[in-house]
Ligand SMILES: Nc1ncnc2c1ncn2[C@@H]1O[C@H](COP(=O)(O)OP(=O)(O)O)[C@@H](O)[C@H]1O
């Protein structure tokens with residue numbers, strides 16, 4: 100008795116289903132649910148998180164994200180244009196910048212810029228928001244530059260030629276013809292970049308944020324210390340999801356739409 | 363003021379070791395319609411692209427309206443406003459309406475006001491028969507309509523010469539006629555035109571002069587009836603036989 104390929108695939112599928120069910124059943128029996136919910140979903144503590152977790156912590160997370168993104172977008176655009184420039188030193192600079200900042204963990208860059216530079220130079224950051232958002236922007240710029248460059252390269256060559264043949268200068272053609280099309284192309288990856296940035300702001304607290312500039316992650320950690328309970332972290336995680344899920348869904352929608360148009 | 367609008371002298375262009383244009387001499391007079399025919403890869407597009415300096419010639423000179431474009435001090439952006447170019451792939455700006463496609467260079471390059479630019483664009487869109495499509499985006503237009511918008515876009519700049527690079531080659535056969543009709547009426551209005559085409563009917567009926575190019579040189583040129591009807595060079599005969607089918 101031999102099974103066909105399709106039969107074997109079906110058998111494997113049933114086996115995976117069965118194994119999953121057994122694992123879930125074991126989980127339900129083994130885990131002490133009352134203890135778990137006591138440690139992670141305590142209603143009294145959940146209520147205590149509000150409204151500060153939204154009006155202060157989420158607000159700070161969004162401030163860090165927003166300035167990190169705007170700065171990263173502006174610098175990223177300049178780096179992308181340098182990367183595509185005819186001037187070789189520009190290309191070298193941009194390529195080096197991008198490779199270096201993408202190759203070092205954000206945590207390390209944050210510490211170097213946030214602590215190392217002030218120690219080395221005596222210069223101090225004007226405030227916590229700048230100290231946190233500026234390194235974030237510098238790193239985001241490296242990633243965004245590559246995204247923008249890919250977008251610019253995806254615009255057909257004939258667009259630049261048509262613009263130039265109408266008498267536009269290179270920079271005029273870039274601004275009015277190429278970059279608007281490039282941004283349409285890269286809207287989904289750019290939104291993904293924004294989502295990554297929302298999550299990356301959770302590292303800023305290593306710089307020792309103050310009460311007023313606490314972001315979501317730090318707010319959650321402080322809550323853990325205060326209540327000796329994990330619930331504040333779970334709530335913080337949920338607030339991150341509330342921020343990121345609509346955006347990732349938007350990206351999925353844009354990608355589906357782009358796929359339809361291309362057909 | 364000279365009667366010669368375009369003057370190419372000993373024009374050469376190489377891509378690496380591949381010499382694509384090998385010493386082209388060509389004068390186009392005001393109001394003249396010159397059709398360039400020849401096999402694929404013979405350098406027709408490169409020649410046209412050298413005229414508005416989308417390709418930089420390796421040697422030789424290009425002069426348009428007495429201005430030498432190959433002079434390193436030449437302001438190419440300004441010079442290109444008097445050279446209208448129509449591409450095989452239309453190259454309309456997809457994020458702009460037909461109207462915006464036609465007005466954008468008027469406003470950003472020639473610094474016309476919006477109302478002035480829209481007035482000119484309206485006239486040019488009417489000229490190509492697309493007034494009612496002014497607010498359509500390229501994706502909403504047929505290939506033939508897109509190409510006519512592209513022609514209107516070039517005409518709006520008030521060029522002294524129009525360059526057409528196989529303007530109808532990317533079109534479905536039933537859409538070719540509309541575009542050729544626009545080109546023909548342009549010719550009849552006295553526009554100076556340099557037209558790379560595979561439309562032998564257009565060359566025969568509209569051109570003042572037909573040029574046969576092969577392997578980067580002008581093999582033969584003259585009145586359409588002579589070059590197309592009674593070619594003196596073997597290569598031309600072979601090419602025409604392959605294009606028109608054997609007689
Ligand atoms: N940008 C380029 N780089 C390298 N080779 C090119 C380039 N453009 C054209 N060529 C070459 O030049 C030759 C002539 O091309 P082209 O002018 O497009 O011919 P035609 O328009 O007559 O078909 C071809 O062999 C083509 O491969």
Ligand SMILES: [Mg+2]
Nearest residue numbers: 406407408528
């Ligand atoms: Mg060609």
